Amino acid sequence: xxxxxxxxxxxxxxxxxxxxxxxxxxxxxxxxxxxxxxxxxxxxxxxxxxxxxxxxxxxxxxxxxxxxxxxxxxxxxxxxxxxxxxxxxxxxxxxxxxxxxxxxxxxxxxxxxxxxxxxxxxxxxxxxxxxxxxxxxxxxxxxxxxxxxxxxxxxxxxxxxxxxxxxxxxxxxxxxxxxxxxxxxxxxxxxxxxxxxxxxxxxxxxxxxxxxxxxxxxxxxxxxxxxxxxxxxxxxx
Numbered sequence: 338x339x340x341x342x343x344x345x346x347x348x349x350x351x352x353x354x355x356x357x358x359x360x361x362x363x364x365x366x367x368x369x370x371x372x373x374x375x376x377x378x379x380x381x382x383x384x385x386x387x388x389x390x391x392x393x394x395x396x397x398x399x400x401x402x403x404x405x406x407x408x409x410x411x412x413x414x415x416x417x418x419x420x421x422x423x424x425x426x427x428x429x430x431x432x433x434x435x436x437x438x439x440x441x442x443x444x445x446x447x448x449x450x451x452x453x454x455x456x457x458x459x460x461x462x463x464x465x466x467x468x469x470x471x472x473x474x475x476x477x478x479x480x481x482x483x484x485x486x487x488x489x490x491x492x493x494x495x496x497x498x499x500x501x502x503x504x505x506x507x508x509x510x511x512x513x514x515x516x517x518x519x520x521x522x523x524x525x526x527x528x529x530x531x532x533x534x535x536x537x538x539x540x541x542x543x544x545x546x547x548x549x550x551x552x553x554x555x556x557x558x559x560x561x562x563x564x565x566x567x568x569x570x571x572x573x574x
Contacts, residue, residue: 342455344442346486347398347438347490348378348439348441349485349486353434355369356479364430368403369395370439370478372507373507375441378484379462381473383462388446391444392442392443395442396549396550397495398438398439399437400437401435402435403433405430406430406431406433407431409426409428440494449566471486494548496548498546501546502551505541505543506541509539510538510539510560511535517535520536540557540564
């Protein structure tokens, strides 16, 4: 029997780039979508402060092929002060993926301050998937590579697909801290949204593609919650 908050969504696109953080200058994609990128797609379809998604597995329907493109980029973030693009333009090559498709399996979890049942949010999510609705356009790693989505349609990954993916980015923890105030971000709680400061910490895991499935270890979410919400943090189905 499926758990109360179980989700299955198929996503696909013409191009994708799930950037490996160890390459600082040229972009190099992981061979498969990361759990954090999969979570971002689900949040683009439906998100509320009372819920969060835990990716449990990713099925590879189309692994895609690798290709190299050359792009014009700027070397700084857009801020309040304008700048001339010609002064900041750089050409960078990117190793990206072409023609990919994945099956995302996830659990929708309620945060501690949620008061409504999980079924309410799950129904809203499923209706949005059926109608093709989203808060903003989902993307495959970078915003210029749009993602399409639908129900799983009964598709299954290739059982002969086995691949050692090495160390892969799991997700980013945004940790509140008075000692390290490198970032400003928003926290949601019973009193609503509030701005706070802290730092970002990347979490990794050993990724293995077995019979077409990339399984995400659930203990990584416990580590993420401990960092973000303290040792007693937890979510519920």
